[in-house]
Amino acid sequence: MSTYSIKDLEQLSGIKAHTLRIWEQRYNLLNPKRTDTNIRYYDDSDLKLILNVALLNDNGFKISKIASMAPELMREEVMKLTDRSLTHDDQIHALTICMIEMDEDRFDKVLTTNIIKIGFEQTMLNIIYPFLAKIGVLWQTGAINPAQEHFISNLVRQKLIVAIDGQIPSVTGKKFLLFLPEGELHEISLLFASYLIKSKGHKVIYLGQSTPKDDLDAVYNLLEPEYLLTVMTTLPAGETAQGYVDMLSKKFSKSQIFVSGYQVVGQDMIFPSNVTQFNYIRDIKDVLEEIGEEVIEK
Incomplete structure (x- = not known):
């Protein structure tokens, strides 16, 4: 399991650290852990939660409503949004969640849907590359483990090889x-x-x-x-x-x-x-x- 600082959560979700702290205090949205030296950190479940919260909030859901959602309902709403949304940021959020969960089927579905909608080249330029850049920074700082990075890289590599073979x-x-x-x-x-x-x-x-x-x-x-x-x-x-x-x-x-x-x-x-x-x-x-x-x- 990976560990994340609040700055890592900010970089991956796009939500300012200050806002995350307010939501944490007001809605008990996050439950940070502490190291032996009393340094706060977050785990994969916290990151997945914040990515879901960011996606819903960006699409008009009020934070008070999001905070009261059961995990199953939140996931259901997120799935609905990513299936119909054309927003690049929403798709990048969805891919990041797939990476954290190592959900190959969902990752493949998100990529395939985008390729059908906007074409392979635009999917690479507007979704895959920004996504890889985002996780690349965290991999270098140790926030994402090599297994997750290899998992994603191999799935993208497979898509590229199939696309190349078609030319x-x-x-x-x-x-x-x-x-x-x-x-x-x-x-x-x-x-x-x-x-x-x-x-x-x-x-x-x-x-x-x-x-x-x-x-x-x-x-x-x-x-x-x-x-x-x-x-x-x-x-x-x-x-x-x-x-x-x-x-x-x-x-x-x-x-x-x-x-x-x-x-x-x-x-x-x-x-x-x-x-x-x-x-x-x-x-x-x-x-x-x-x-x-x-x-x-x-």
């Missing part, structure tokens, strides 16, 4: 080589890039997680892709990131290289002429539009 490349499409540096395992952004590239009719050579340099060389020499794309979330880190980018630039000088991820975005790095940085992986859409125009002109 058919064009005969005139360009070749993109997608890979993660050796030791890098965070694959969601690379998979989404693969989906976007294939959805525009281009061919993707997908090497995936932790690609050794020798393997990268061998595939590049065999297939000679016009473009390479990698995401550096955790590795290479620090000063080694610049060296890795420089190595890619020199070794694959005939290709255009795209890089993204925490280790390059916002860092004080110098990018060679054949390397382009993406602040967000969705930025590749602009490049794909330019490539499409070039293909049409030819």
Whole structure:
């Protein structure tokens, strides 16, 4: 079971800590525990409750009414709202509850419903990515355990693979080589890039997680892709990131290289002429539009 500070509850629910304390005192809404050193903390049941309260309150339920609801009734009302609501925040709340409960069926239903309503790409950009960003911060601070993070990442990964398999490349499409540096395992952004590239009719050579340099060389020499794309979330880190980018630039000088991820975005790095940085992986859409125009002109 995970433990949360009141600031964690604020970040996940969007309800200010000051408001949570007032509700706690006035309506006995929460029952914080205390450590041996008398520090207050909350558990999974508290987080789930506050997420439900936030969702209901955002949709017009008065806090006095919410506080008097039995747990079964509150859950029923939340399920009704998330089934019919198109609000992104409501859907992110619903996914967060699924994560806390590790409810795979409900998680799948929320994602599938949104994909049907607004499409896969918009579901990724407006719901899944903000959701992953929210839980990512808490995972780094230890508020969410690795099992919960892996549970969610694997479910999202499955959806991405199914969506990618449904895309058919064009005969005139360009070749993109997608890979993660050796030791890098965070694959969601690379998979989404693969989906976007294939959805525009281009061919993707997908090497995936932790690609050794020798393997990268061998595939590049065999297939000679016009473009390479990698995401550096955790590795290479620090000063080694610049060296890795420089190595890619020199070794694959005939290709255009795209890089993204925490280790390059916002860092004080110098990018060679054949390397382009993406602040967000969705930025590749602009490049794909330019490539499409070039293909049409030819």
